[in-house]
Structure formats: C-alpha cells, structure tokens
Amino acid sequence: MTISLDSLTERLLDAARKAGAEAADALAVRGTSQTIDLRKGSLEQAERAEGTEIGLRVLFGGRQACVSASDISDRTITALAERAVAMAREAPEDPYAGLADPSQIARGWDLAALDLTDPTPEPDAATLESDCRRVEAAAMAVSGITQVEATAGYSAREMHLAATNGFSGGYGRTSRSLTAVAFTGQGTGMERDWAGESRTFQADLPAAEGIGALAAERALARLGATKPVTGTYPVLFDERIASSLIGHLLSAVNGAAIARGASWLRDALGQQVLPTGLSVIEDPHRPRIGSSRPFDGEGLPTQRRAIVQDGILTGWTLDLATARKLGMQSTANAARGTSSPPSPATSNIDLSPGDRTLDDLIRDMGTGLLVTSMIGSTINPTTGDYSRGAAGFWVEGGVILHPVNECTIAGNLRDMLLRLIPANDARAHLSTRVPSCLIDGLTIAGA
Structure with a gap:
C-alpha cells in the first residue's frame, strides 16, 4: 500500500x-x-x-x-x-x-x-x-x-x-x-x-x-566558424540564451545576496535598472508551466509581482529569513529541498517584449555579433563586471555573413541592462520568457 x-x-x-x-x-x-x-x-x-x-x-x-x-x-x-x-x-x-x-x-x-x-x-x-x-x-x-x-x-x-x-x-x-x-x-x-x-x-x-x-x-549553420575581429560592437543575444541576462539581474536582487551586501544592485532599490517601458514580472500561477506553484517553500501564498516596473527596481526576492534580516516582508519566494533550509528563488519570469522581430534587430544592428551559444562565465557578483565565451554569427550591414566561435564578450551588467533592446520572439511555453536582446557597445575579443 x-x-x-x-x-x-x-x-x-x-x-x-x-x-x-x-x-x-x-x-x-x-x-x-x-x-x-x-x-x-x-x-x-x-x-x-x-x-x-x-x-x-x-x-x-x-x-x-x-x-x-x-x-x-x-x-x-x-x-x-x-x-x-x-x-x-x-x-x-x-x-x-x-x-x-x-x-x-x-x-x-x-x-x-x-x-x-x-x-x-x-x-x-x-x-x-x-x-x-x-x-x-x-x-x-x-x-x-x-x-x-x-x-x-x-x-x-x-x-x-x-x-x-x-x-x-x-x-x-x-x-x-x-x-x-x-x-x-x-x-x-x-x-x-x-x-x-x-x-x-x-x-x-x-x-x-x-x-x-x-x-x-x-x-x-556553424560549419566553417572563425574568430571575429576584436573591437567594440553591438551584440544580439539570441532568444535561446538571452534569459541568462535577466538571470544575472535576478541573482543580483536575490535577498540572500542583498543581505550579505554582495550584489552589484545592493543600492539600486527604487532606481532604474532597465530601459523605460521594460518590466520583469514574476507570475507563479501560469497554467501548465513546470515552475508554477500555489505556495512557496515556507507555506506562504504565492502571487504575481513586478520585480522591475517600467525600468525601476521595485523590490528584492525574499524568503522569511532574508526578509527579517532586511526589515521587510517575505515575497513568498522560499524554495527548498528535503535536506536544506529555505532560500529565496523565483519561479516564472517574463521580460516585456519589444515591437521588433529578431530579423529586424539583425538588420538594425549594422555590424556586430549574433550570439547563439555561450560557454564559461566570469561574473563579479559585487561589481557586475561581465565576461563570457561566445559563439554565433558575424553580422555586417544588417546581414548574417558567417559563423564565428572562440570569442569573448565583456561589459558591465549595470550598464548593459540599461541599453537592452528586446525583440518579440520569446516562446510562450517557457517558464522564463525572455526574447532576443540587443545591447550595443560591448567589447568583443576575437582574432
């Protein structure tokens, strides 16, 4: 039985x-x-x-x-x-x-x-x-x-x-x-x-x-890839990997990092962290989505909330312990396993879509890099300095020319996210829905 x-x-x-x-x-x-x-x-x-x-x-x-x-x-x-x-x-x-x-x-x-x-x-x-x-x-x-x-x-x-x-x-x-x-x-x-x-x-x-x-x-499509030239160019993050950008933001507003003072957004509450018009919404109640949940790991009722509203950071992601430490209320974001105490974590995330397609952003970026995969990660959690290995396609005059690999893209997340331009190609069934995102002025280290 x-x-x-x-x-x-x-x-x-x-x-x-x-x-x-x-x-x-x-x-x-x-x-x-x-x-x-x-x-x-x-x-x-x-x-x-x-x-x-x-x-x-x-x-x-x-x-x-x-x-x-x-x-x-x-x-x-x-x-x-x-x-x-x-x-x-x-x-x-x-x-x-x-x-x-x-x-x-x-x-x-x-x-x-x-x-x-x-x-x-x-x-x-x-x-x-x-x-x-x-x-x-x-x-x-x-x-x-x-x-x-x-x-x-x-x-x-x-x-x-x-x-x-x-x-x-x-x-x-x-x-x-x-x-x-x-x-x-x-x-x-x-x-x-x-x-x-x-x-x-x-x-x-x-x-x-x-x-x-x-x-x-x-x-x-990846056959014949070469290293791109070194310089400062626009970088377009394909929808398959664009969610990592918002993932870095979510890590920076996690209550555990804020309570330790180890976040590049630790002093940014109420400040602009994304362009005006863009929001990051958590909705734990989307049907048929694997990360949806009616209550959190401490039994609190979950609810839809804006983490970023119209570009402004509105709050941290908190469980009971981090909320008490910061003198705030839990956002019902506790997650846990059988062998560990609760800790803050988000569920379903949406970044506001833009009004242009991926092809539109490729056309408008001129000369730069379309990134379709990334390897490795060097992210300074305190300063937001960003460096990642990447591969994808080189774009010139708004047209994809050839595949590229073995390159590194670098910048600072605080500055990068303020220049983010989203497309409208996020897939509806994903728990984290982030469309392709264009950011100009990133450093590309290649040949």
Missing part, C-alpha cells in the same frame, strides 16, 4: 515534537523518472528511478537543523527527529530563522487552475525509444549530419509540506522532454548544436521530426 505524503509529514512532525523540538516543518517528496539515450543509432542508456524522500527541519529559538532520509519506516523517522533535535541544540544561533506566523500561511488554492499534472498514462520505455529514433532519423536525413545523440524523458513528482504552525499542503508535476544533438564535420572542424522541447502535458510536446530537423539545421 502506498503511504500518503501528508501522513508522512505528520509522522515527522509528531516525532519532532516528541524529541523536544519547539517548532518544525516537514517535507515529503515522491517521484518517478525514466530516460532513454540513443547514440549513433544504438541504445546507449535506459534509466528508471522511483523513490520517496523525507526531510525535517527543527527549530529551537534561533537555532535550526535539517535532516533527510529515503527510508520512511517508523524507526528511521524517530531516529531522524532525535538526530535533528540534537544537531539544532549545537547549531549557531540565527535570530532570523523561524516558521511563518499562522496569519501568513496559505489557506486555500486552486490546483486545477494551475494544471500541473498530466493525467495520461506514463509512457513506457519503448515509446521513449521510438521518440529518440524518430528525432535521430529526422536529423540524419539532412545532408551533412554525421552523428546524432537523442534523449527522451518523462518524470512525475509530488510533494507535501507541513509545519507546526498549521500549514499543510502539496501538489504534483509531470514533464515530458525530447532533445537532439546533431554533429557535422570531422576532427577539429567538427561542429554541433542542439534542439529540445519539454512540456508538462505529453500532448503538447512538438513532433520529434521537427526537433531533429532543427538540431541538424543549427549544426550545419
């Missing part, structure tokens, strides 16, 4: 109370996942995982400790609680640690509106392998492709969180994915690129043939 996750969390809380904890919260997670890998036409790997994990956090005033296990027997749960209490008694005091006040916790939510779980049956291994072979065949049908690696996967996961402050709630997620990596050329002239899709509902996943063909097209 399958034990319900809510009963597991109640058993953990009861054990914590008996062990002497002043307060506690418990997390139970159950999941299954299946992955099929195909390489050079042969089945390379078939994996399946099933399991249940439990985690317990206990608190004594400002002291806390977290423990976790994959065994859900009564003996293990009792030992887990006793160990957590013993650890908490020896832990350093943190005046900001603690559960939410009962008046803060979520009391009701509409899971049906979020539509996070696909009710259709889990695909079997043969179905996933068939997807891999279809995506491989589509890529290999393109002249010039020498090899394909394909991966198909499925996962279903459910969680339940409960705490001694009265909160109790849970939800599940499903995901189906298909990815192709296509290779072309030989030896030092070999190039590769990829395409992939992931959806909450299996019926929403695009056809394997389109994924394979796109991977092949992207790989062939």
Whole structure:
C-alpha cells in the first residue's frame, strides 16, 4: 500500500515534537523518472528511478537543523527527529530563522487552475525509444549530419509540506522532454548544436521530426566558424540564451545576496535598472508551466509581482529569513529541498517584449555579433563586471555573413541592462520568457 505524503509529514512532525523540538516543518517528496539515450543509432542508456524522500527541519529559538532520509519506516523517522533535535541544540544561533506566523500561511488554492499534472498514462520505455529514433532519423536525413545523440524523458513528482504552525499542503508535476544533438564535420572542424522541447502535458510536446530537423539545421549553420575581429560592437543575444541576462539581474536582487551586501544592485532599490517601458514580472500561477506553484517553500501564498516596473527596481526576492534580516516582508519566494533550509528563488519570469522581430534587430544592428551559444562565465557578483565565451554569427550591414566561435564578450551588467533592446520572439511555453536582446557597445575579443 502506498503511504500518503501528508501522513508522512505528520509522522515527522509528531516525532519532532516528541524529541523536544519547539517548532518544525516537514517535507515529503515522491517521484518517478525514466530516460532513454540513443547514440549513433544504438541504445546507449535506459534509466528508471522511483523513490520517496523525507526531510525535517527543527527549530529551537534561533537555532535550526535539517535532516533527510529515503527510508520512511517508523524507526528511521524517530531516529531522524532525535538526530535533528540534537544537531539544532549545537547549531549557531540565527535570530532570523523561524516558521511563518499562522496569519501568513496559505489557506486555500486552486490546483486545477494551475494544471500541473498530466493525467495520461506514463509512457513506457519503448515509446521513449521510438521518440529518440524518430528525432535521430529526422536529423540524419539532412545532408551533412554525421552523428546524432537523442534523449527522451518523462518524470512525475509530488510533494507535501507541513509545519507546526498549521500549514499543510502539496501538489504534483509531470514533464515530458525530447532533445537532439546533431554533429557535422570531422576532427577539429567538427561542429554541433542542439534542439529540445519539454512540456508538462505529453500532448503538447512538438513532433520529434521537427526537433531533429532543427538540431541538424543549427549544426550545419556553424560549419566553417572563425574568430571575429576584436573591437567594440553591438551584440544580439539570441532568444535561446538571452534569459541568462535577466538571470544575472535576478541573482543580483536575490535577498540572500542583498543581505550579505554582495550584489552589484545592493543600492539600486527604487532606481532604474532597465530601459523605460521594460518590466520583469514574476507570475507563479501560469497554467501548465513546470515552475508554477500555489505556495512557496515556507507555506506562504504565492502571487504575481513586478520585480522591475517600467525600468525601476521595485523590490528584492525574499524568503522569511532574508526578509527579517532586511526589515521587510517575505515575497513568498522560499524554495527548498528535503535536506536544506529555505532560500529565496523565483519561479516564472517574463521580460516585456519589444515591437521588433529578431530579423529586424539583425538588420538594425549594422555590424556586430549574433550570439547563439555561450560557454564559461566570469561574473563579479559585487561589481557586475561581465565576461563570457561566445559563439554565433558575424553580422555586417544588417546581414548574417558567417559563423564565428572562440570569442569573448565583456561589459558591465549595470550598464548593459540599461541599453537592452528586446525583440518579440520569446516562446510562450517557457517558464522564463525572455526574447532576443540587443545591447550595443560591448567589447568583443576575437582574432
């Protein structure tokens, strides 16, 4: 008989109370996942995982400790609680640690509106392998492709969180994915690129043939890449990697970084950080999106909020501890696992789209670099100094001339983001929807 996750969390809380904890919260997670890998036409790997994990956090005033296990027997749960209490008694005091006040916790939510779980049956291994072979065949049908690696996967996961402050709630997620990596050329002239899709509902996943063909097209476009010239030019970040720019902004406004004073935006609250007219919106309630959630990792109700409104930074991303340290209110952004305490994290993010297409921005940028992939990262979290390896296409006179690689782009994020011009090509199904973005005046180090 399958034990319900809510009963597991109640058993953990009861054990914590008996062990002497002043307060506690418990997390139970159950999941299954299946992955099929195909390489050079042969089945390379078939994996399946099933399991249940439990985690317990206990608190004594400002002291806390977290423990976790994959065994859900009564003996293990009792030992887990006793160990957590013993650890908490020896832990350093943190005046900001603690559960939410009962008046803060979520009391009701509409899971049906979020539509996070696909009710259709889990695909079997043969179905996933068939997807891999279809995506491989589509890529290999393109002249010039020498090899394909394909991966198909499925996962279903459910969680339940409960705490001694009265909160109790849970939800599940499903995901189906298909990815192709296509290779072309030989030896030092070999190039590769990829395409992939992931959806909450299996019926929403695009056809394997389109994924394979796109991977092949992207790989062939990279043949004959050379280093670009060194200088200062406009750089257009393709939609596939543009979200990293907003990711750096989100890291800089994370309450943990702000509380440490280790952020290049630590003094920017209420100031302009993006061009006028652009906003960064978090919406945890988008249906059929894998990062949506009705409550956060501390049981607070999530809600739509503007992190940047009309170019102005309006607030930090906070959990309870960082909010208390900064003298603010939590933004219900706590995230956690079974073995760690909560920490601030965002869910679904949107950057305001522009009114031009990617082709329009290529035409308007004149001479510069269209970046389609990036490697490595040197980001100074305190100053915002930015340097990353890049590859893509060289543009002259608004026309793509040839592929480029082995170059570095550099600038300062505070200045870069103030010059950001977005396109209108963000894909609707992504959790983080950021269109292609053009930034002028970046340093390119190439030949």
